[in-house]
Amino acid sequence: MHALRWHGRGDLRLDDVPRPGRPGPGEAVVEVAYSGVCGTDLHEVRHGPNLIRTGPHPLTGHAPPVTLGHEFSGRVTALGGPVLGIDVGTRVVVDPCLRCGTCRWCRHGEYHICAKGGSVGLASDGAFAPLVTVPVDGLVRIPDGVSDEVAALAEPLAVGLHAVRRAAVQPGDHVLVLGAGPIGVAVLMAVKLAGAAGIYVSEPVPERAERAAGLGATEVFDPMTADVRREVFLRTGRVGPDIVVEATGRPELVELAVTTVRRGGRVVLAGISGGSASLPITQIVPFERTVLGSLGYNFDLPRVLDLIADGRFDPSPLLTGVFPLSKGLDAFAELEGDRGRHLKILLNPKEH
Ligand SMILES: [Zn+2]
Ligand SMILES: [Zn+2]
Incomplete structure (x- = not known):
């Protein structure tokens, strides 16, 4: 499958990579519907590595190249164990925050400032690809009536x-x-x-x-x-x-x-x-x-989805473009080149 991967500063490539295998315990595979390009992604490409570790990440062991993409919606295609309220086929957004679950901060619910923490799409392969493996802890069900496109914008709102x-x-x-x-x-x-x-x-x-x-x-x-x-x-x-x-x-x-x-x-x-x-x-x-x-968020994603579902939060003004994943490099160039026109561009792995 195609994946938009960070190889180093100024070196973003559309690569061919193997599809993810069966999820391990505590993991799920999500088929990506839309994945937003974040300022963090631009920053990593232009000035990084900033949040990306050049060696193995202490939590995931993953080292670059790494597939970017941490603001996404999709559908669960495989689960490595039962998860309350989520089945294969459930539409989800994903809290991309990776956490150890045992440190002082994780135990106090501040998993977003975990001592070993990282993010899907920076410390593990992310969602600028048709499929992504994520921890089940991060899965959040998309309410009925909220489209995949709008749901992918919930992350920046959070x-x-x-x-x-x-x-x-x-x-x-x-x-x-x-x-x-x-x-x-x-x-x-x-x-x-x-x-x-x-x-x-x-x-x-x-x-x-x-x-x-x-x-x-x-x-x-x-x-x-x-x-x-x-x-x-x-x-x-x-x-x-x-x-x-x-x-x-x-x-x-x-x-x-x-x-x-x-x-x-x-x-x-x-x-x-x-x-x-x-x-x-x-x-x-x-x-x-x-x-x-203020770093990212903890437990804010379900709040945002609830607010979107009842119409009090409308993320659509954030969206200024949708590109097929195959044109991902063009999307990065456009975001950098025209700050006035663009706020959030979504990549769609299914379009060509
Ligand atoms: Zn982001
Ligand atoms: Zn922790």
Whole structure:
């Protein structure tokens, strides 16, 4: 079968690989319907290895080349043991978080920050292929009435929902979101659902800014021309936003986030990059500001699917293109080349 595999920095190839064998105990094989290309995938190809280990992964033992793809929907084709509520043929999305199940964090339900953890599609072969082997722990049934295409978008929304739960957004809060890429848009949707009174977005790419405005942002600022800190300060009665979510991973925005949030407010860093930021201690300690990290999600995927099923979460604005898997390299090139037009591209292994 075809698989889009990471071989090294700048080296992504459409390879022919063997089909997965029978699943081992605790594993399932899923026939992939749609698989989203994530900023993480782009980052691994352009600047990696970042999350990909060049040697054997401590949990899976897998070493590159590795098939990418961790945001996907599909249908179970084989199960290595019984799973409550899931049979062969059940439509599923997959929480791609690999976990040891025994460390201090796994035992406390924080499996997404497992001491040995990794992700399907980075630490094991992922879903840019017709078939993928996954741990049964990650299987989540897709509710009837939610299409495979929409279900594949649940994963990035879960990242947004998790960041908003980390931020503890309360009804009536004022929230500033830095960046309206896929994560920023997912955060914006979740902030709206949480009942924020004011949602401000900072985004320099005009098409992305326009999209954010259409999704219910109170006001969108272009950071190239506007003093975002001052504008939001003025719109919050000279207080500042209760919460700032950094959704780009750009280190230089961390200081802006910290100096913009109100006294006693919370900054959530939801984007990852390899860089480092310097923070003015005098802007944190005397004002009791809190800085939090938010990584992926834990137990958020079923919540998102429930919200999609009853119509309160609509992920379709995230979707800007569907490519056959065989054109996967073109999809990566387009995502990199046209940041305005694209948010989320899905790959379909069945089309040619
Ligand atoms: Zn992702
Ligand atoms: Zn663990």
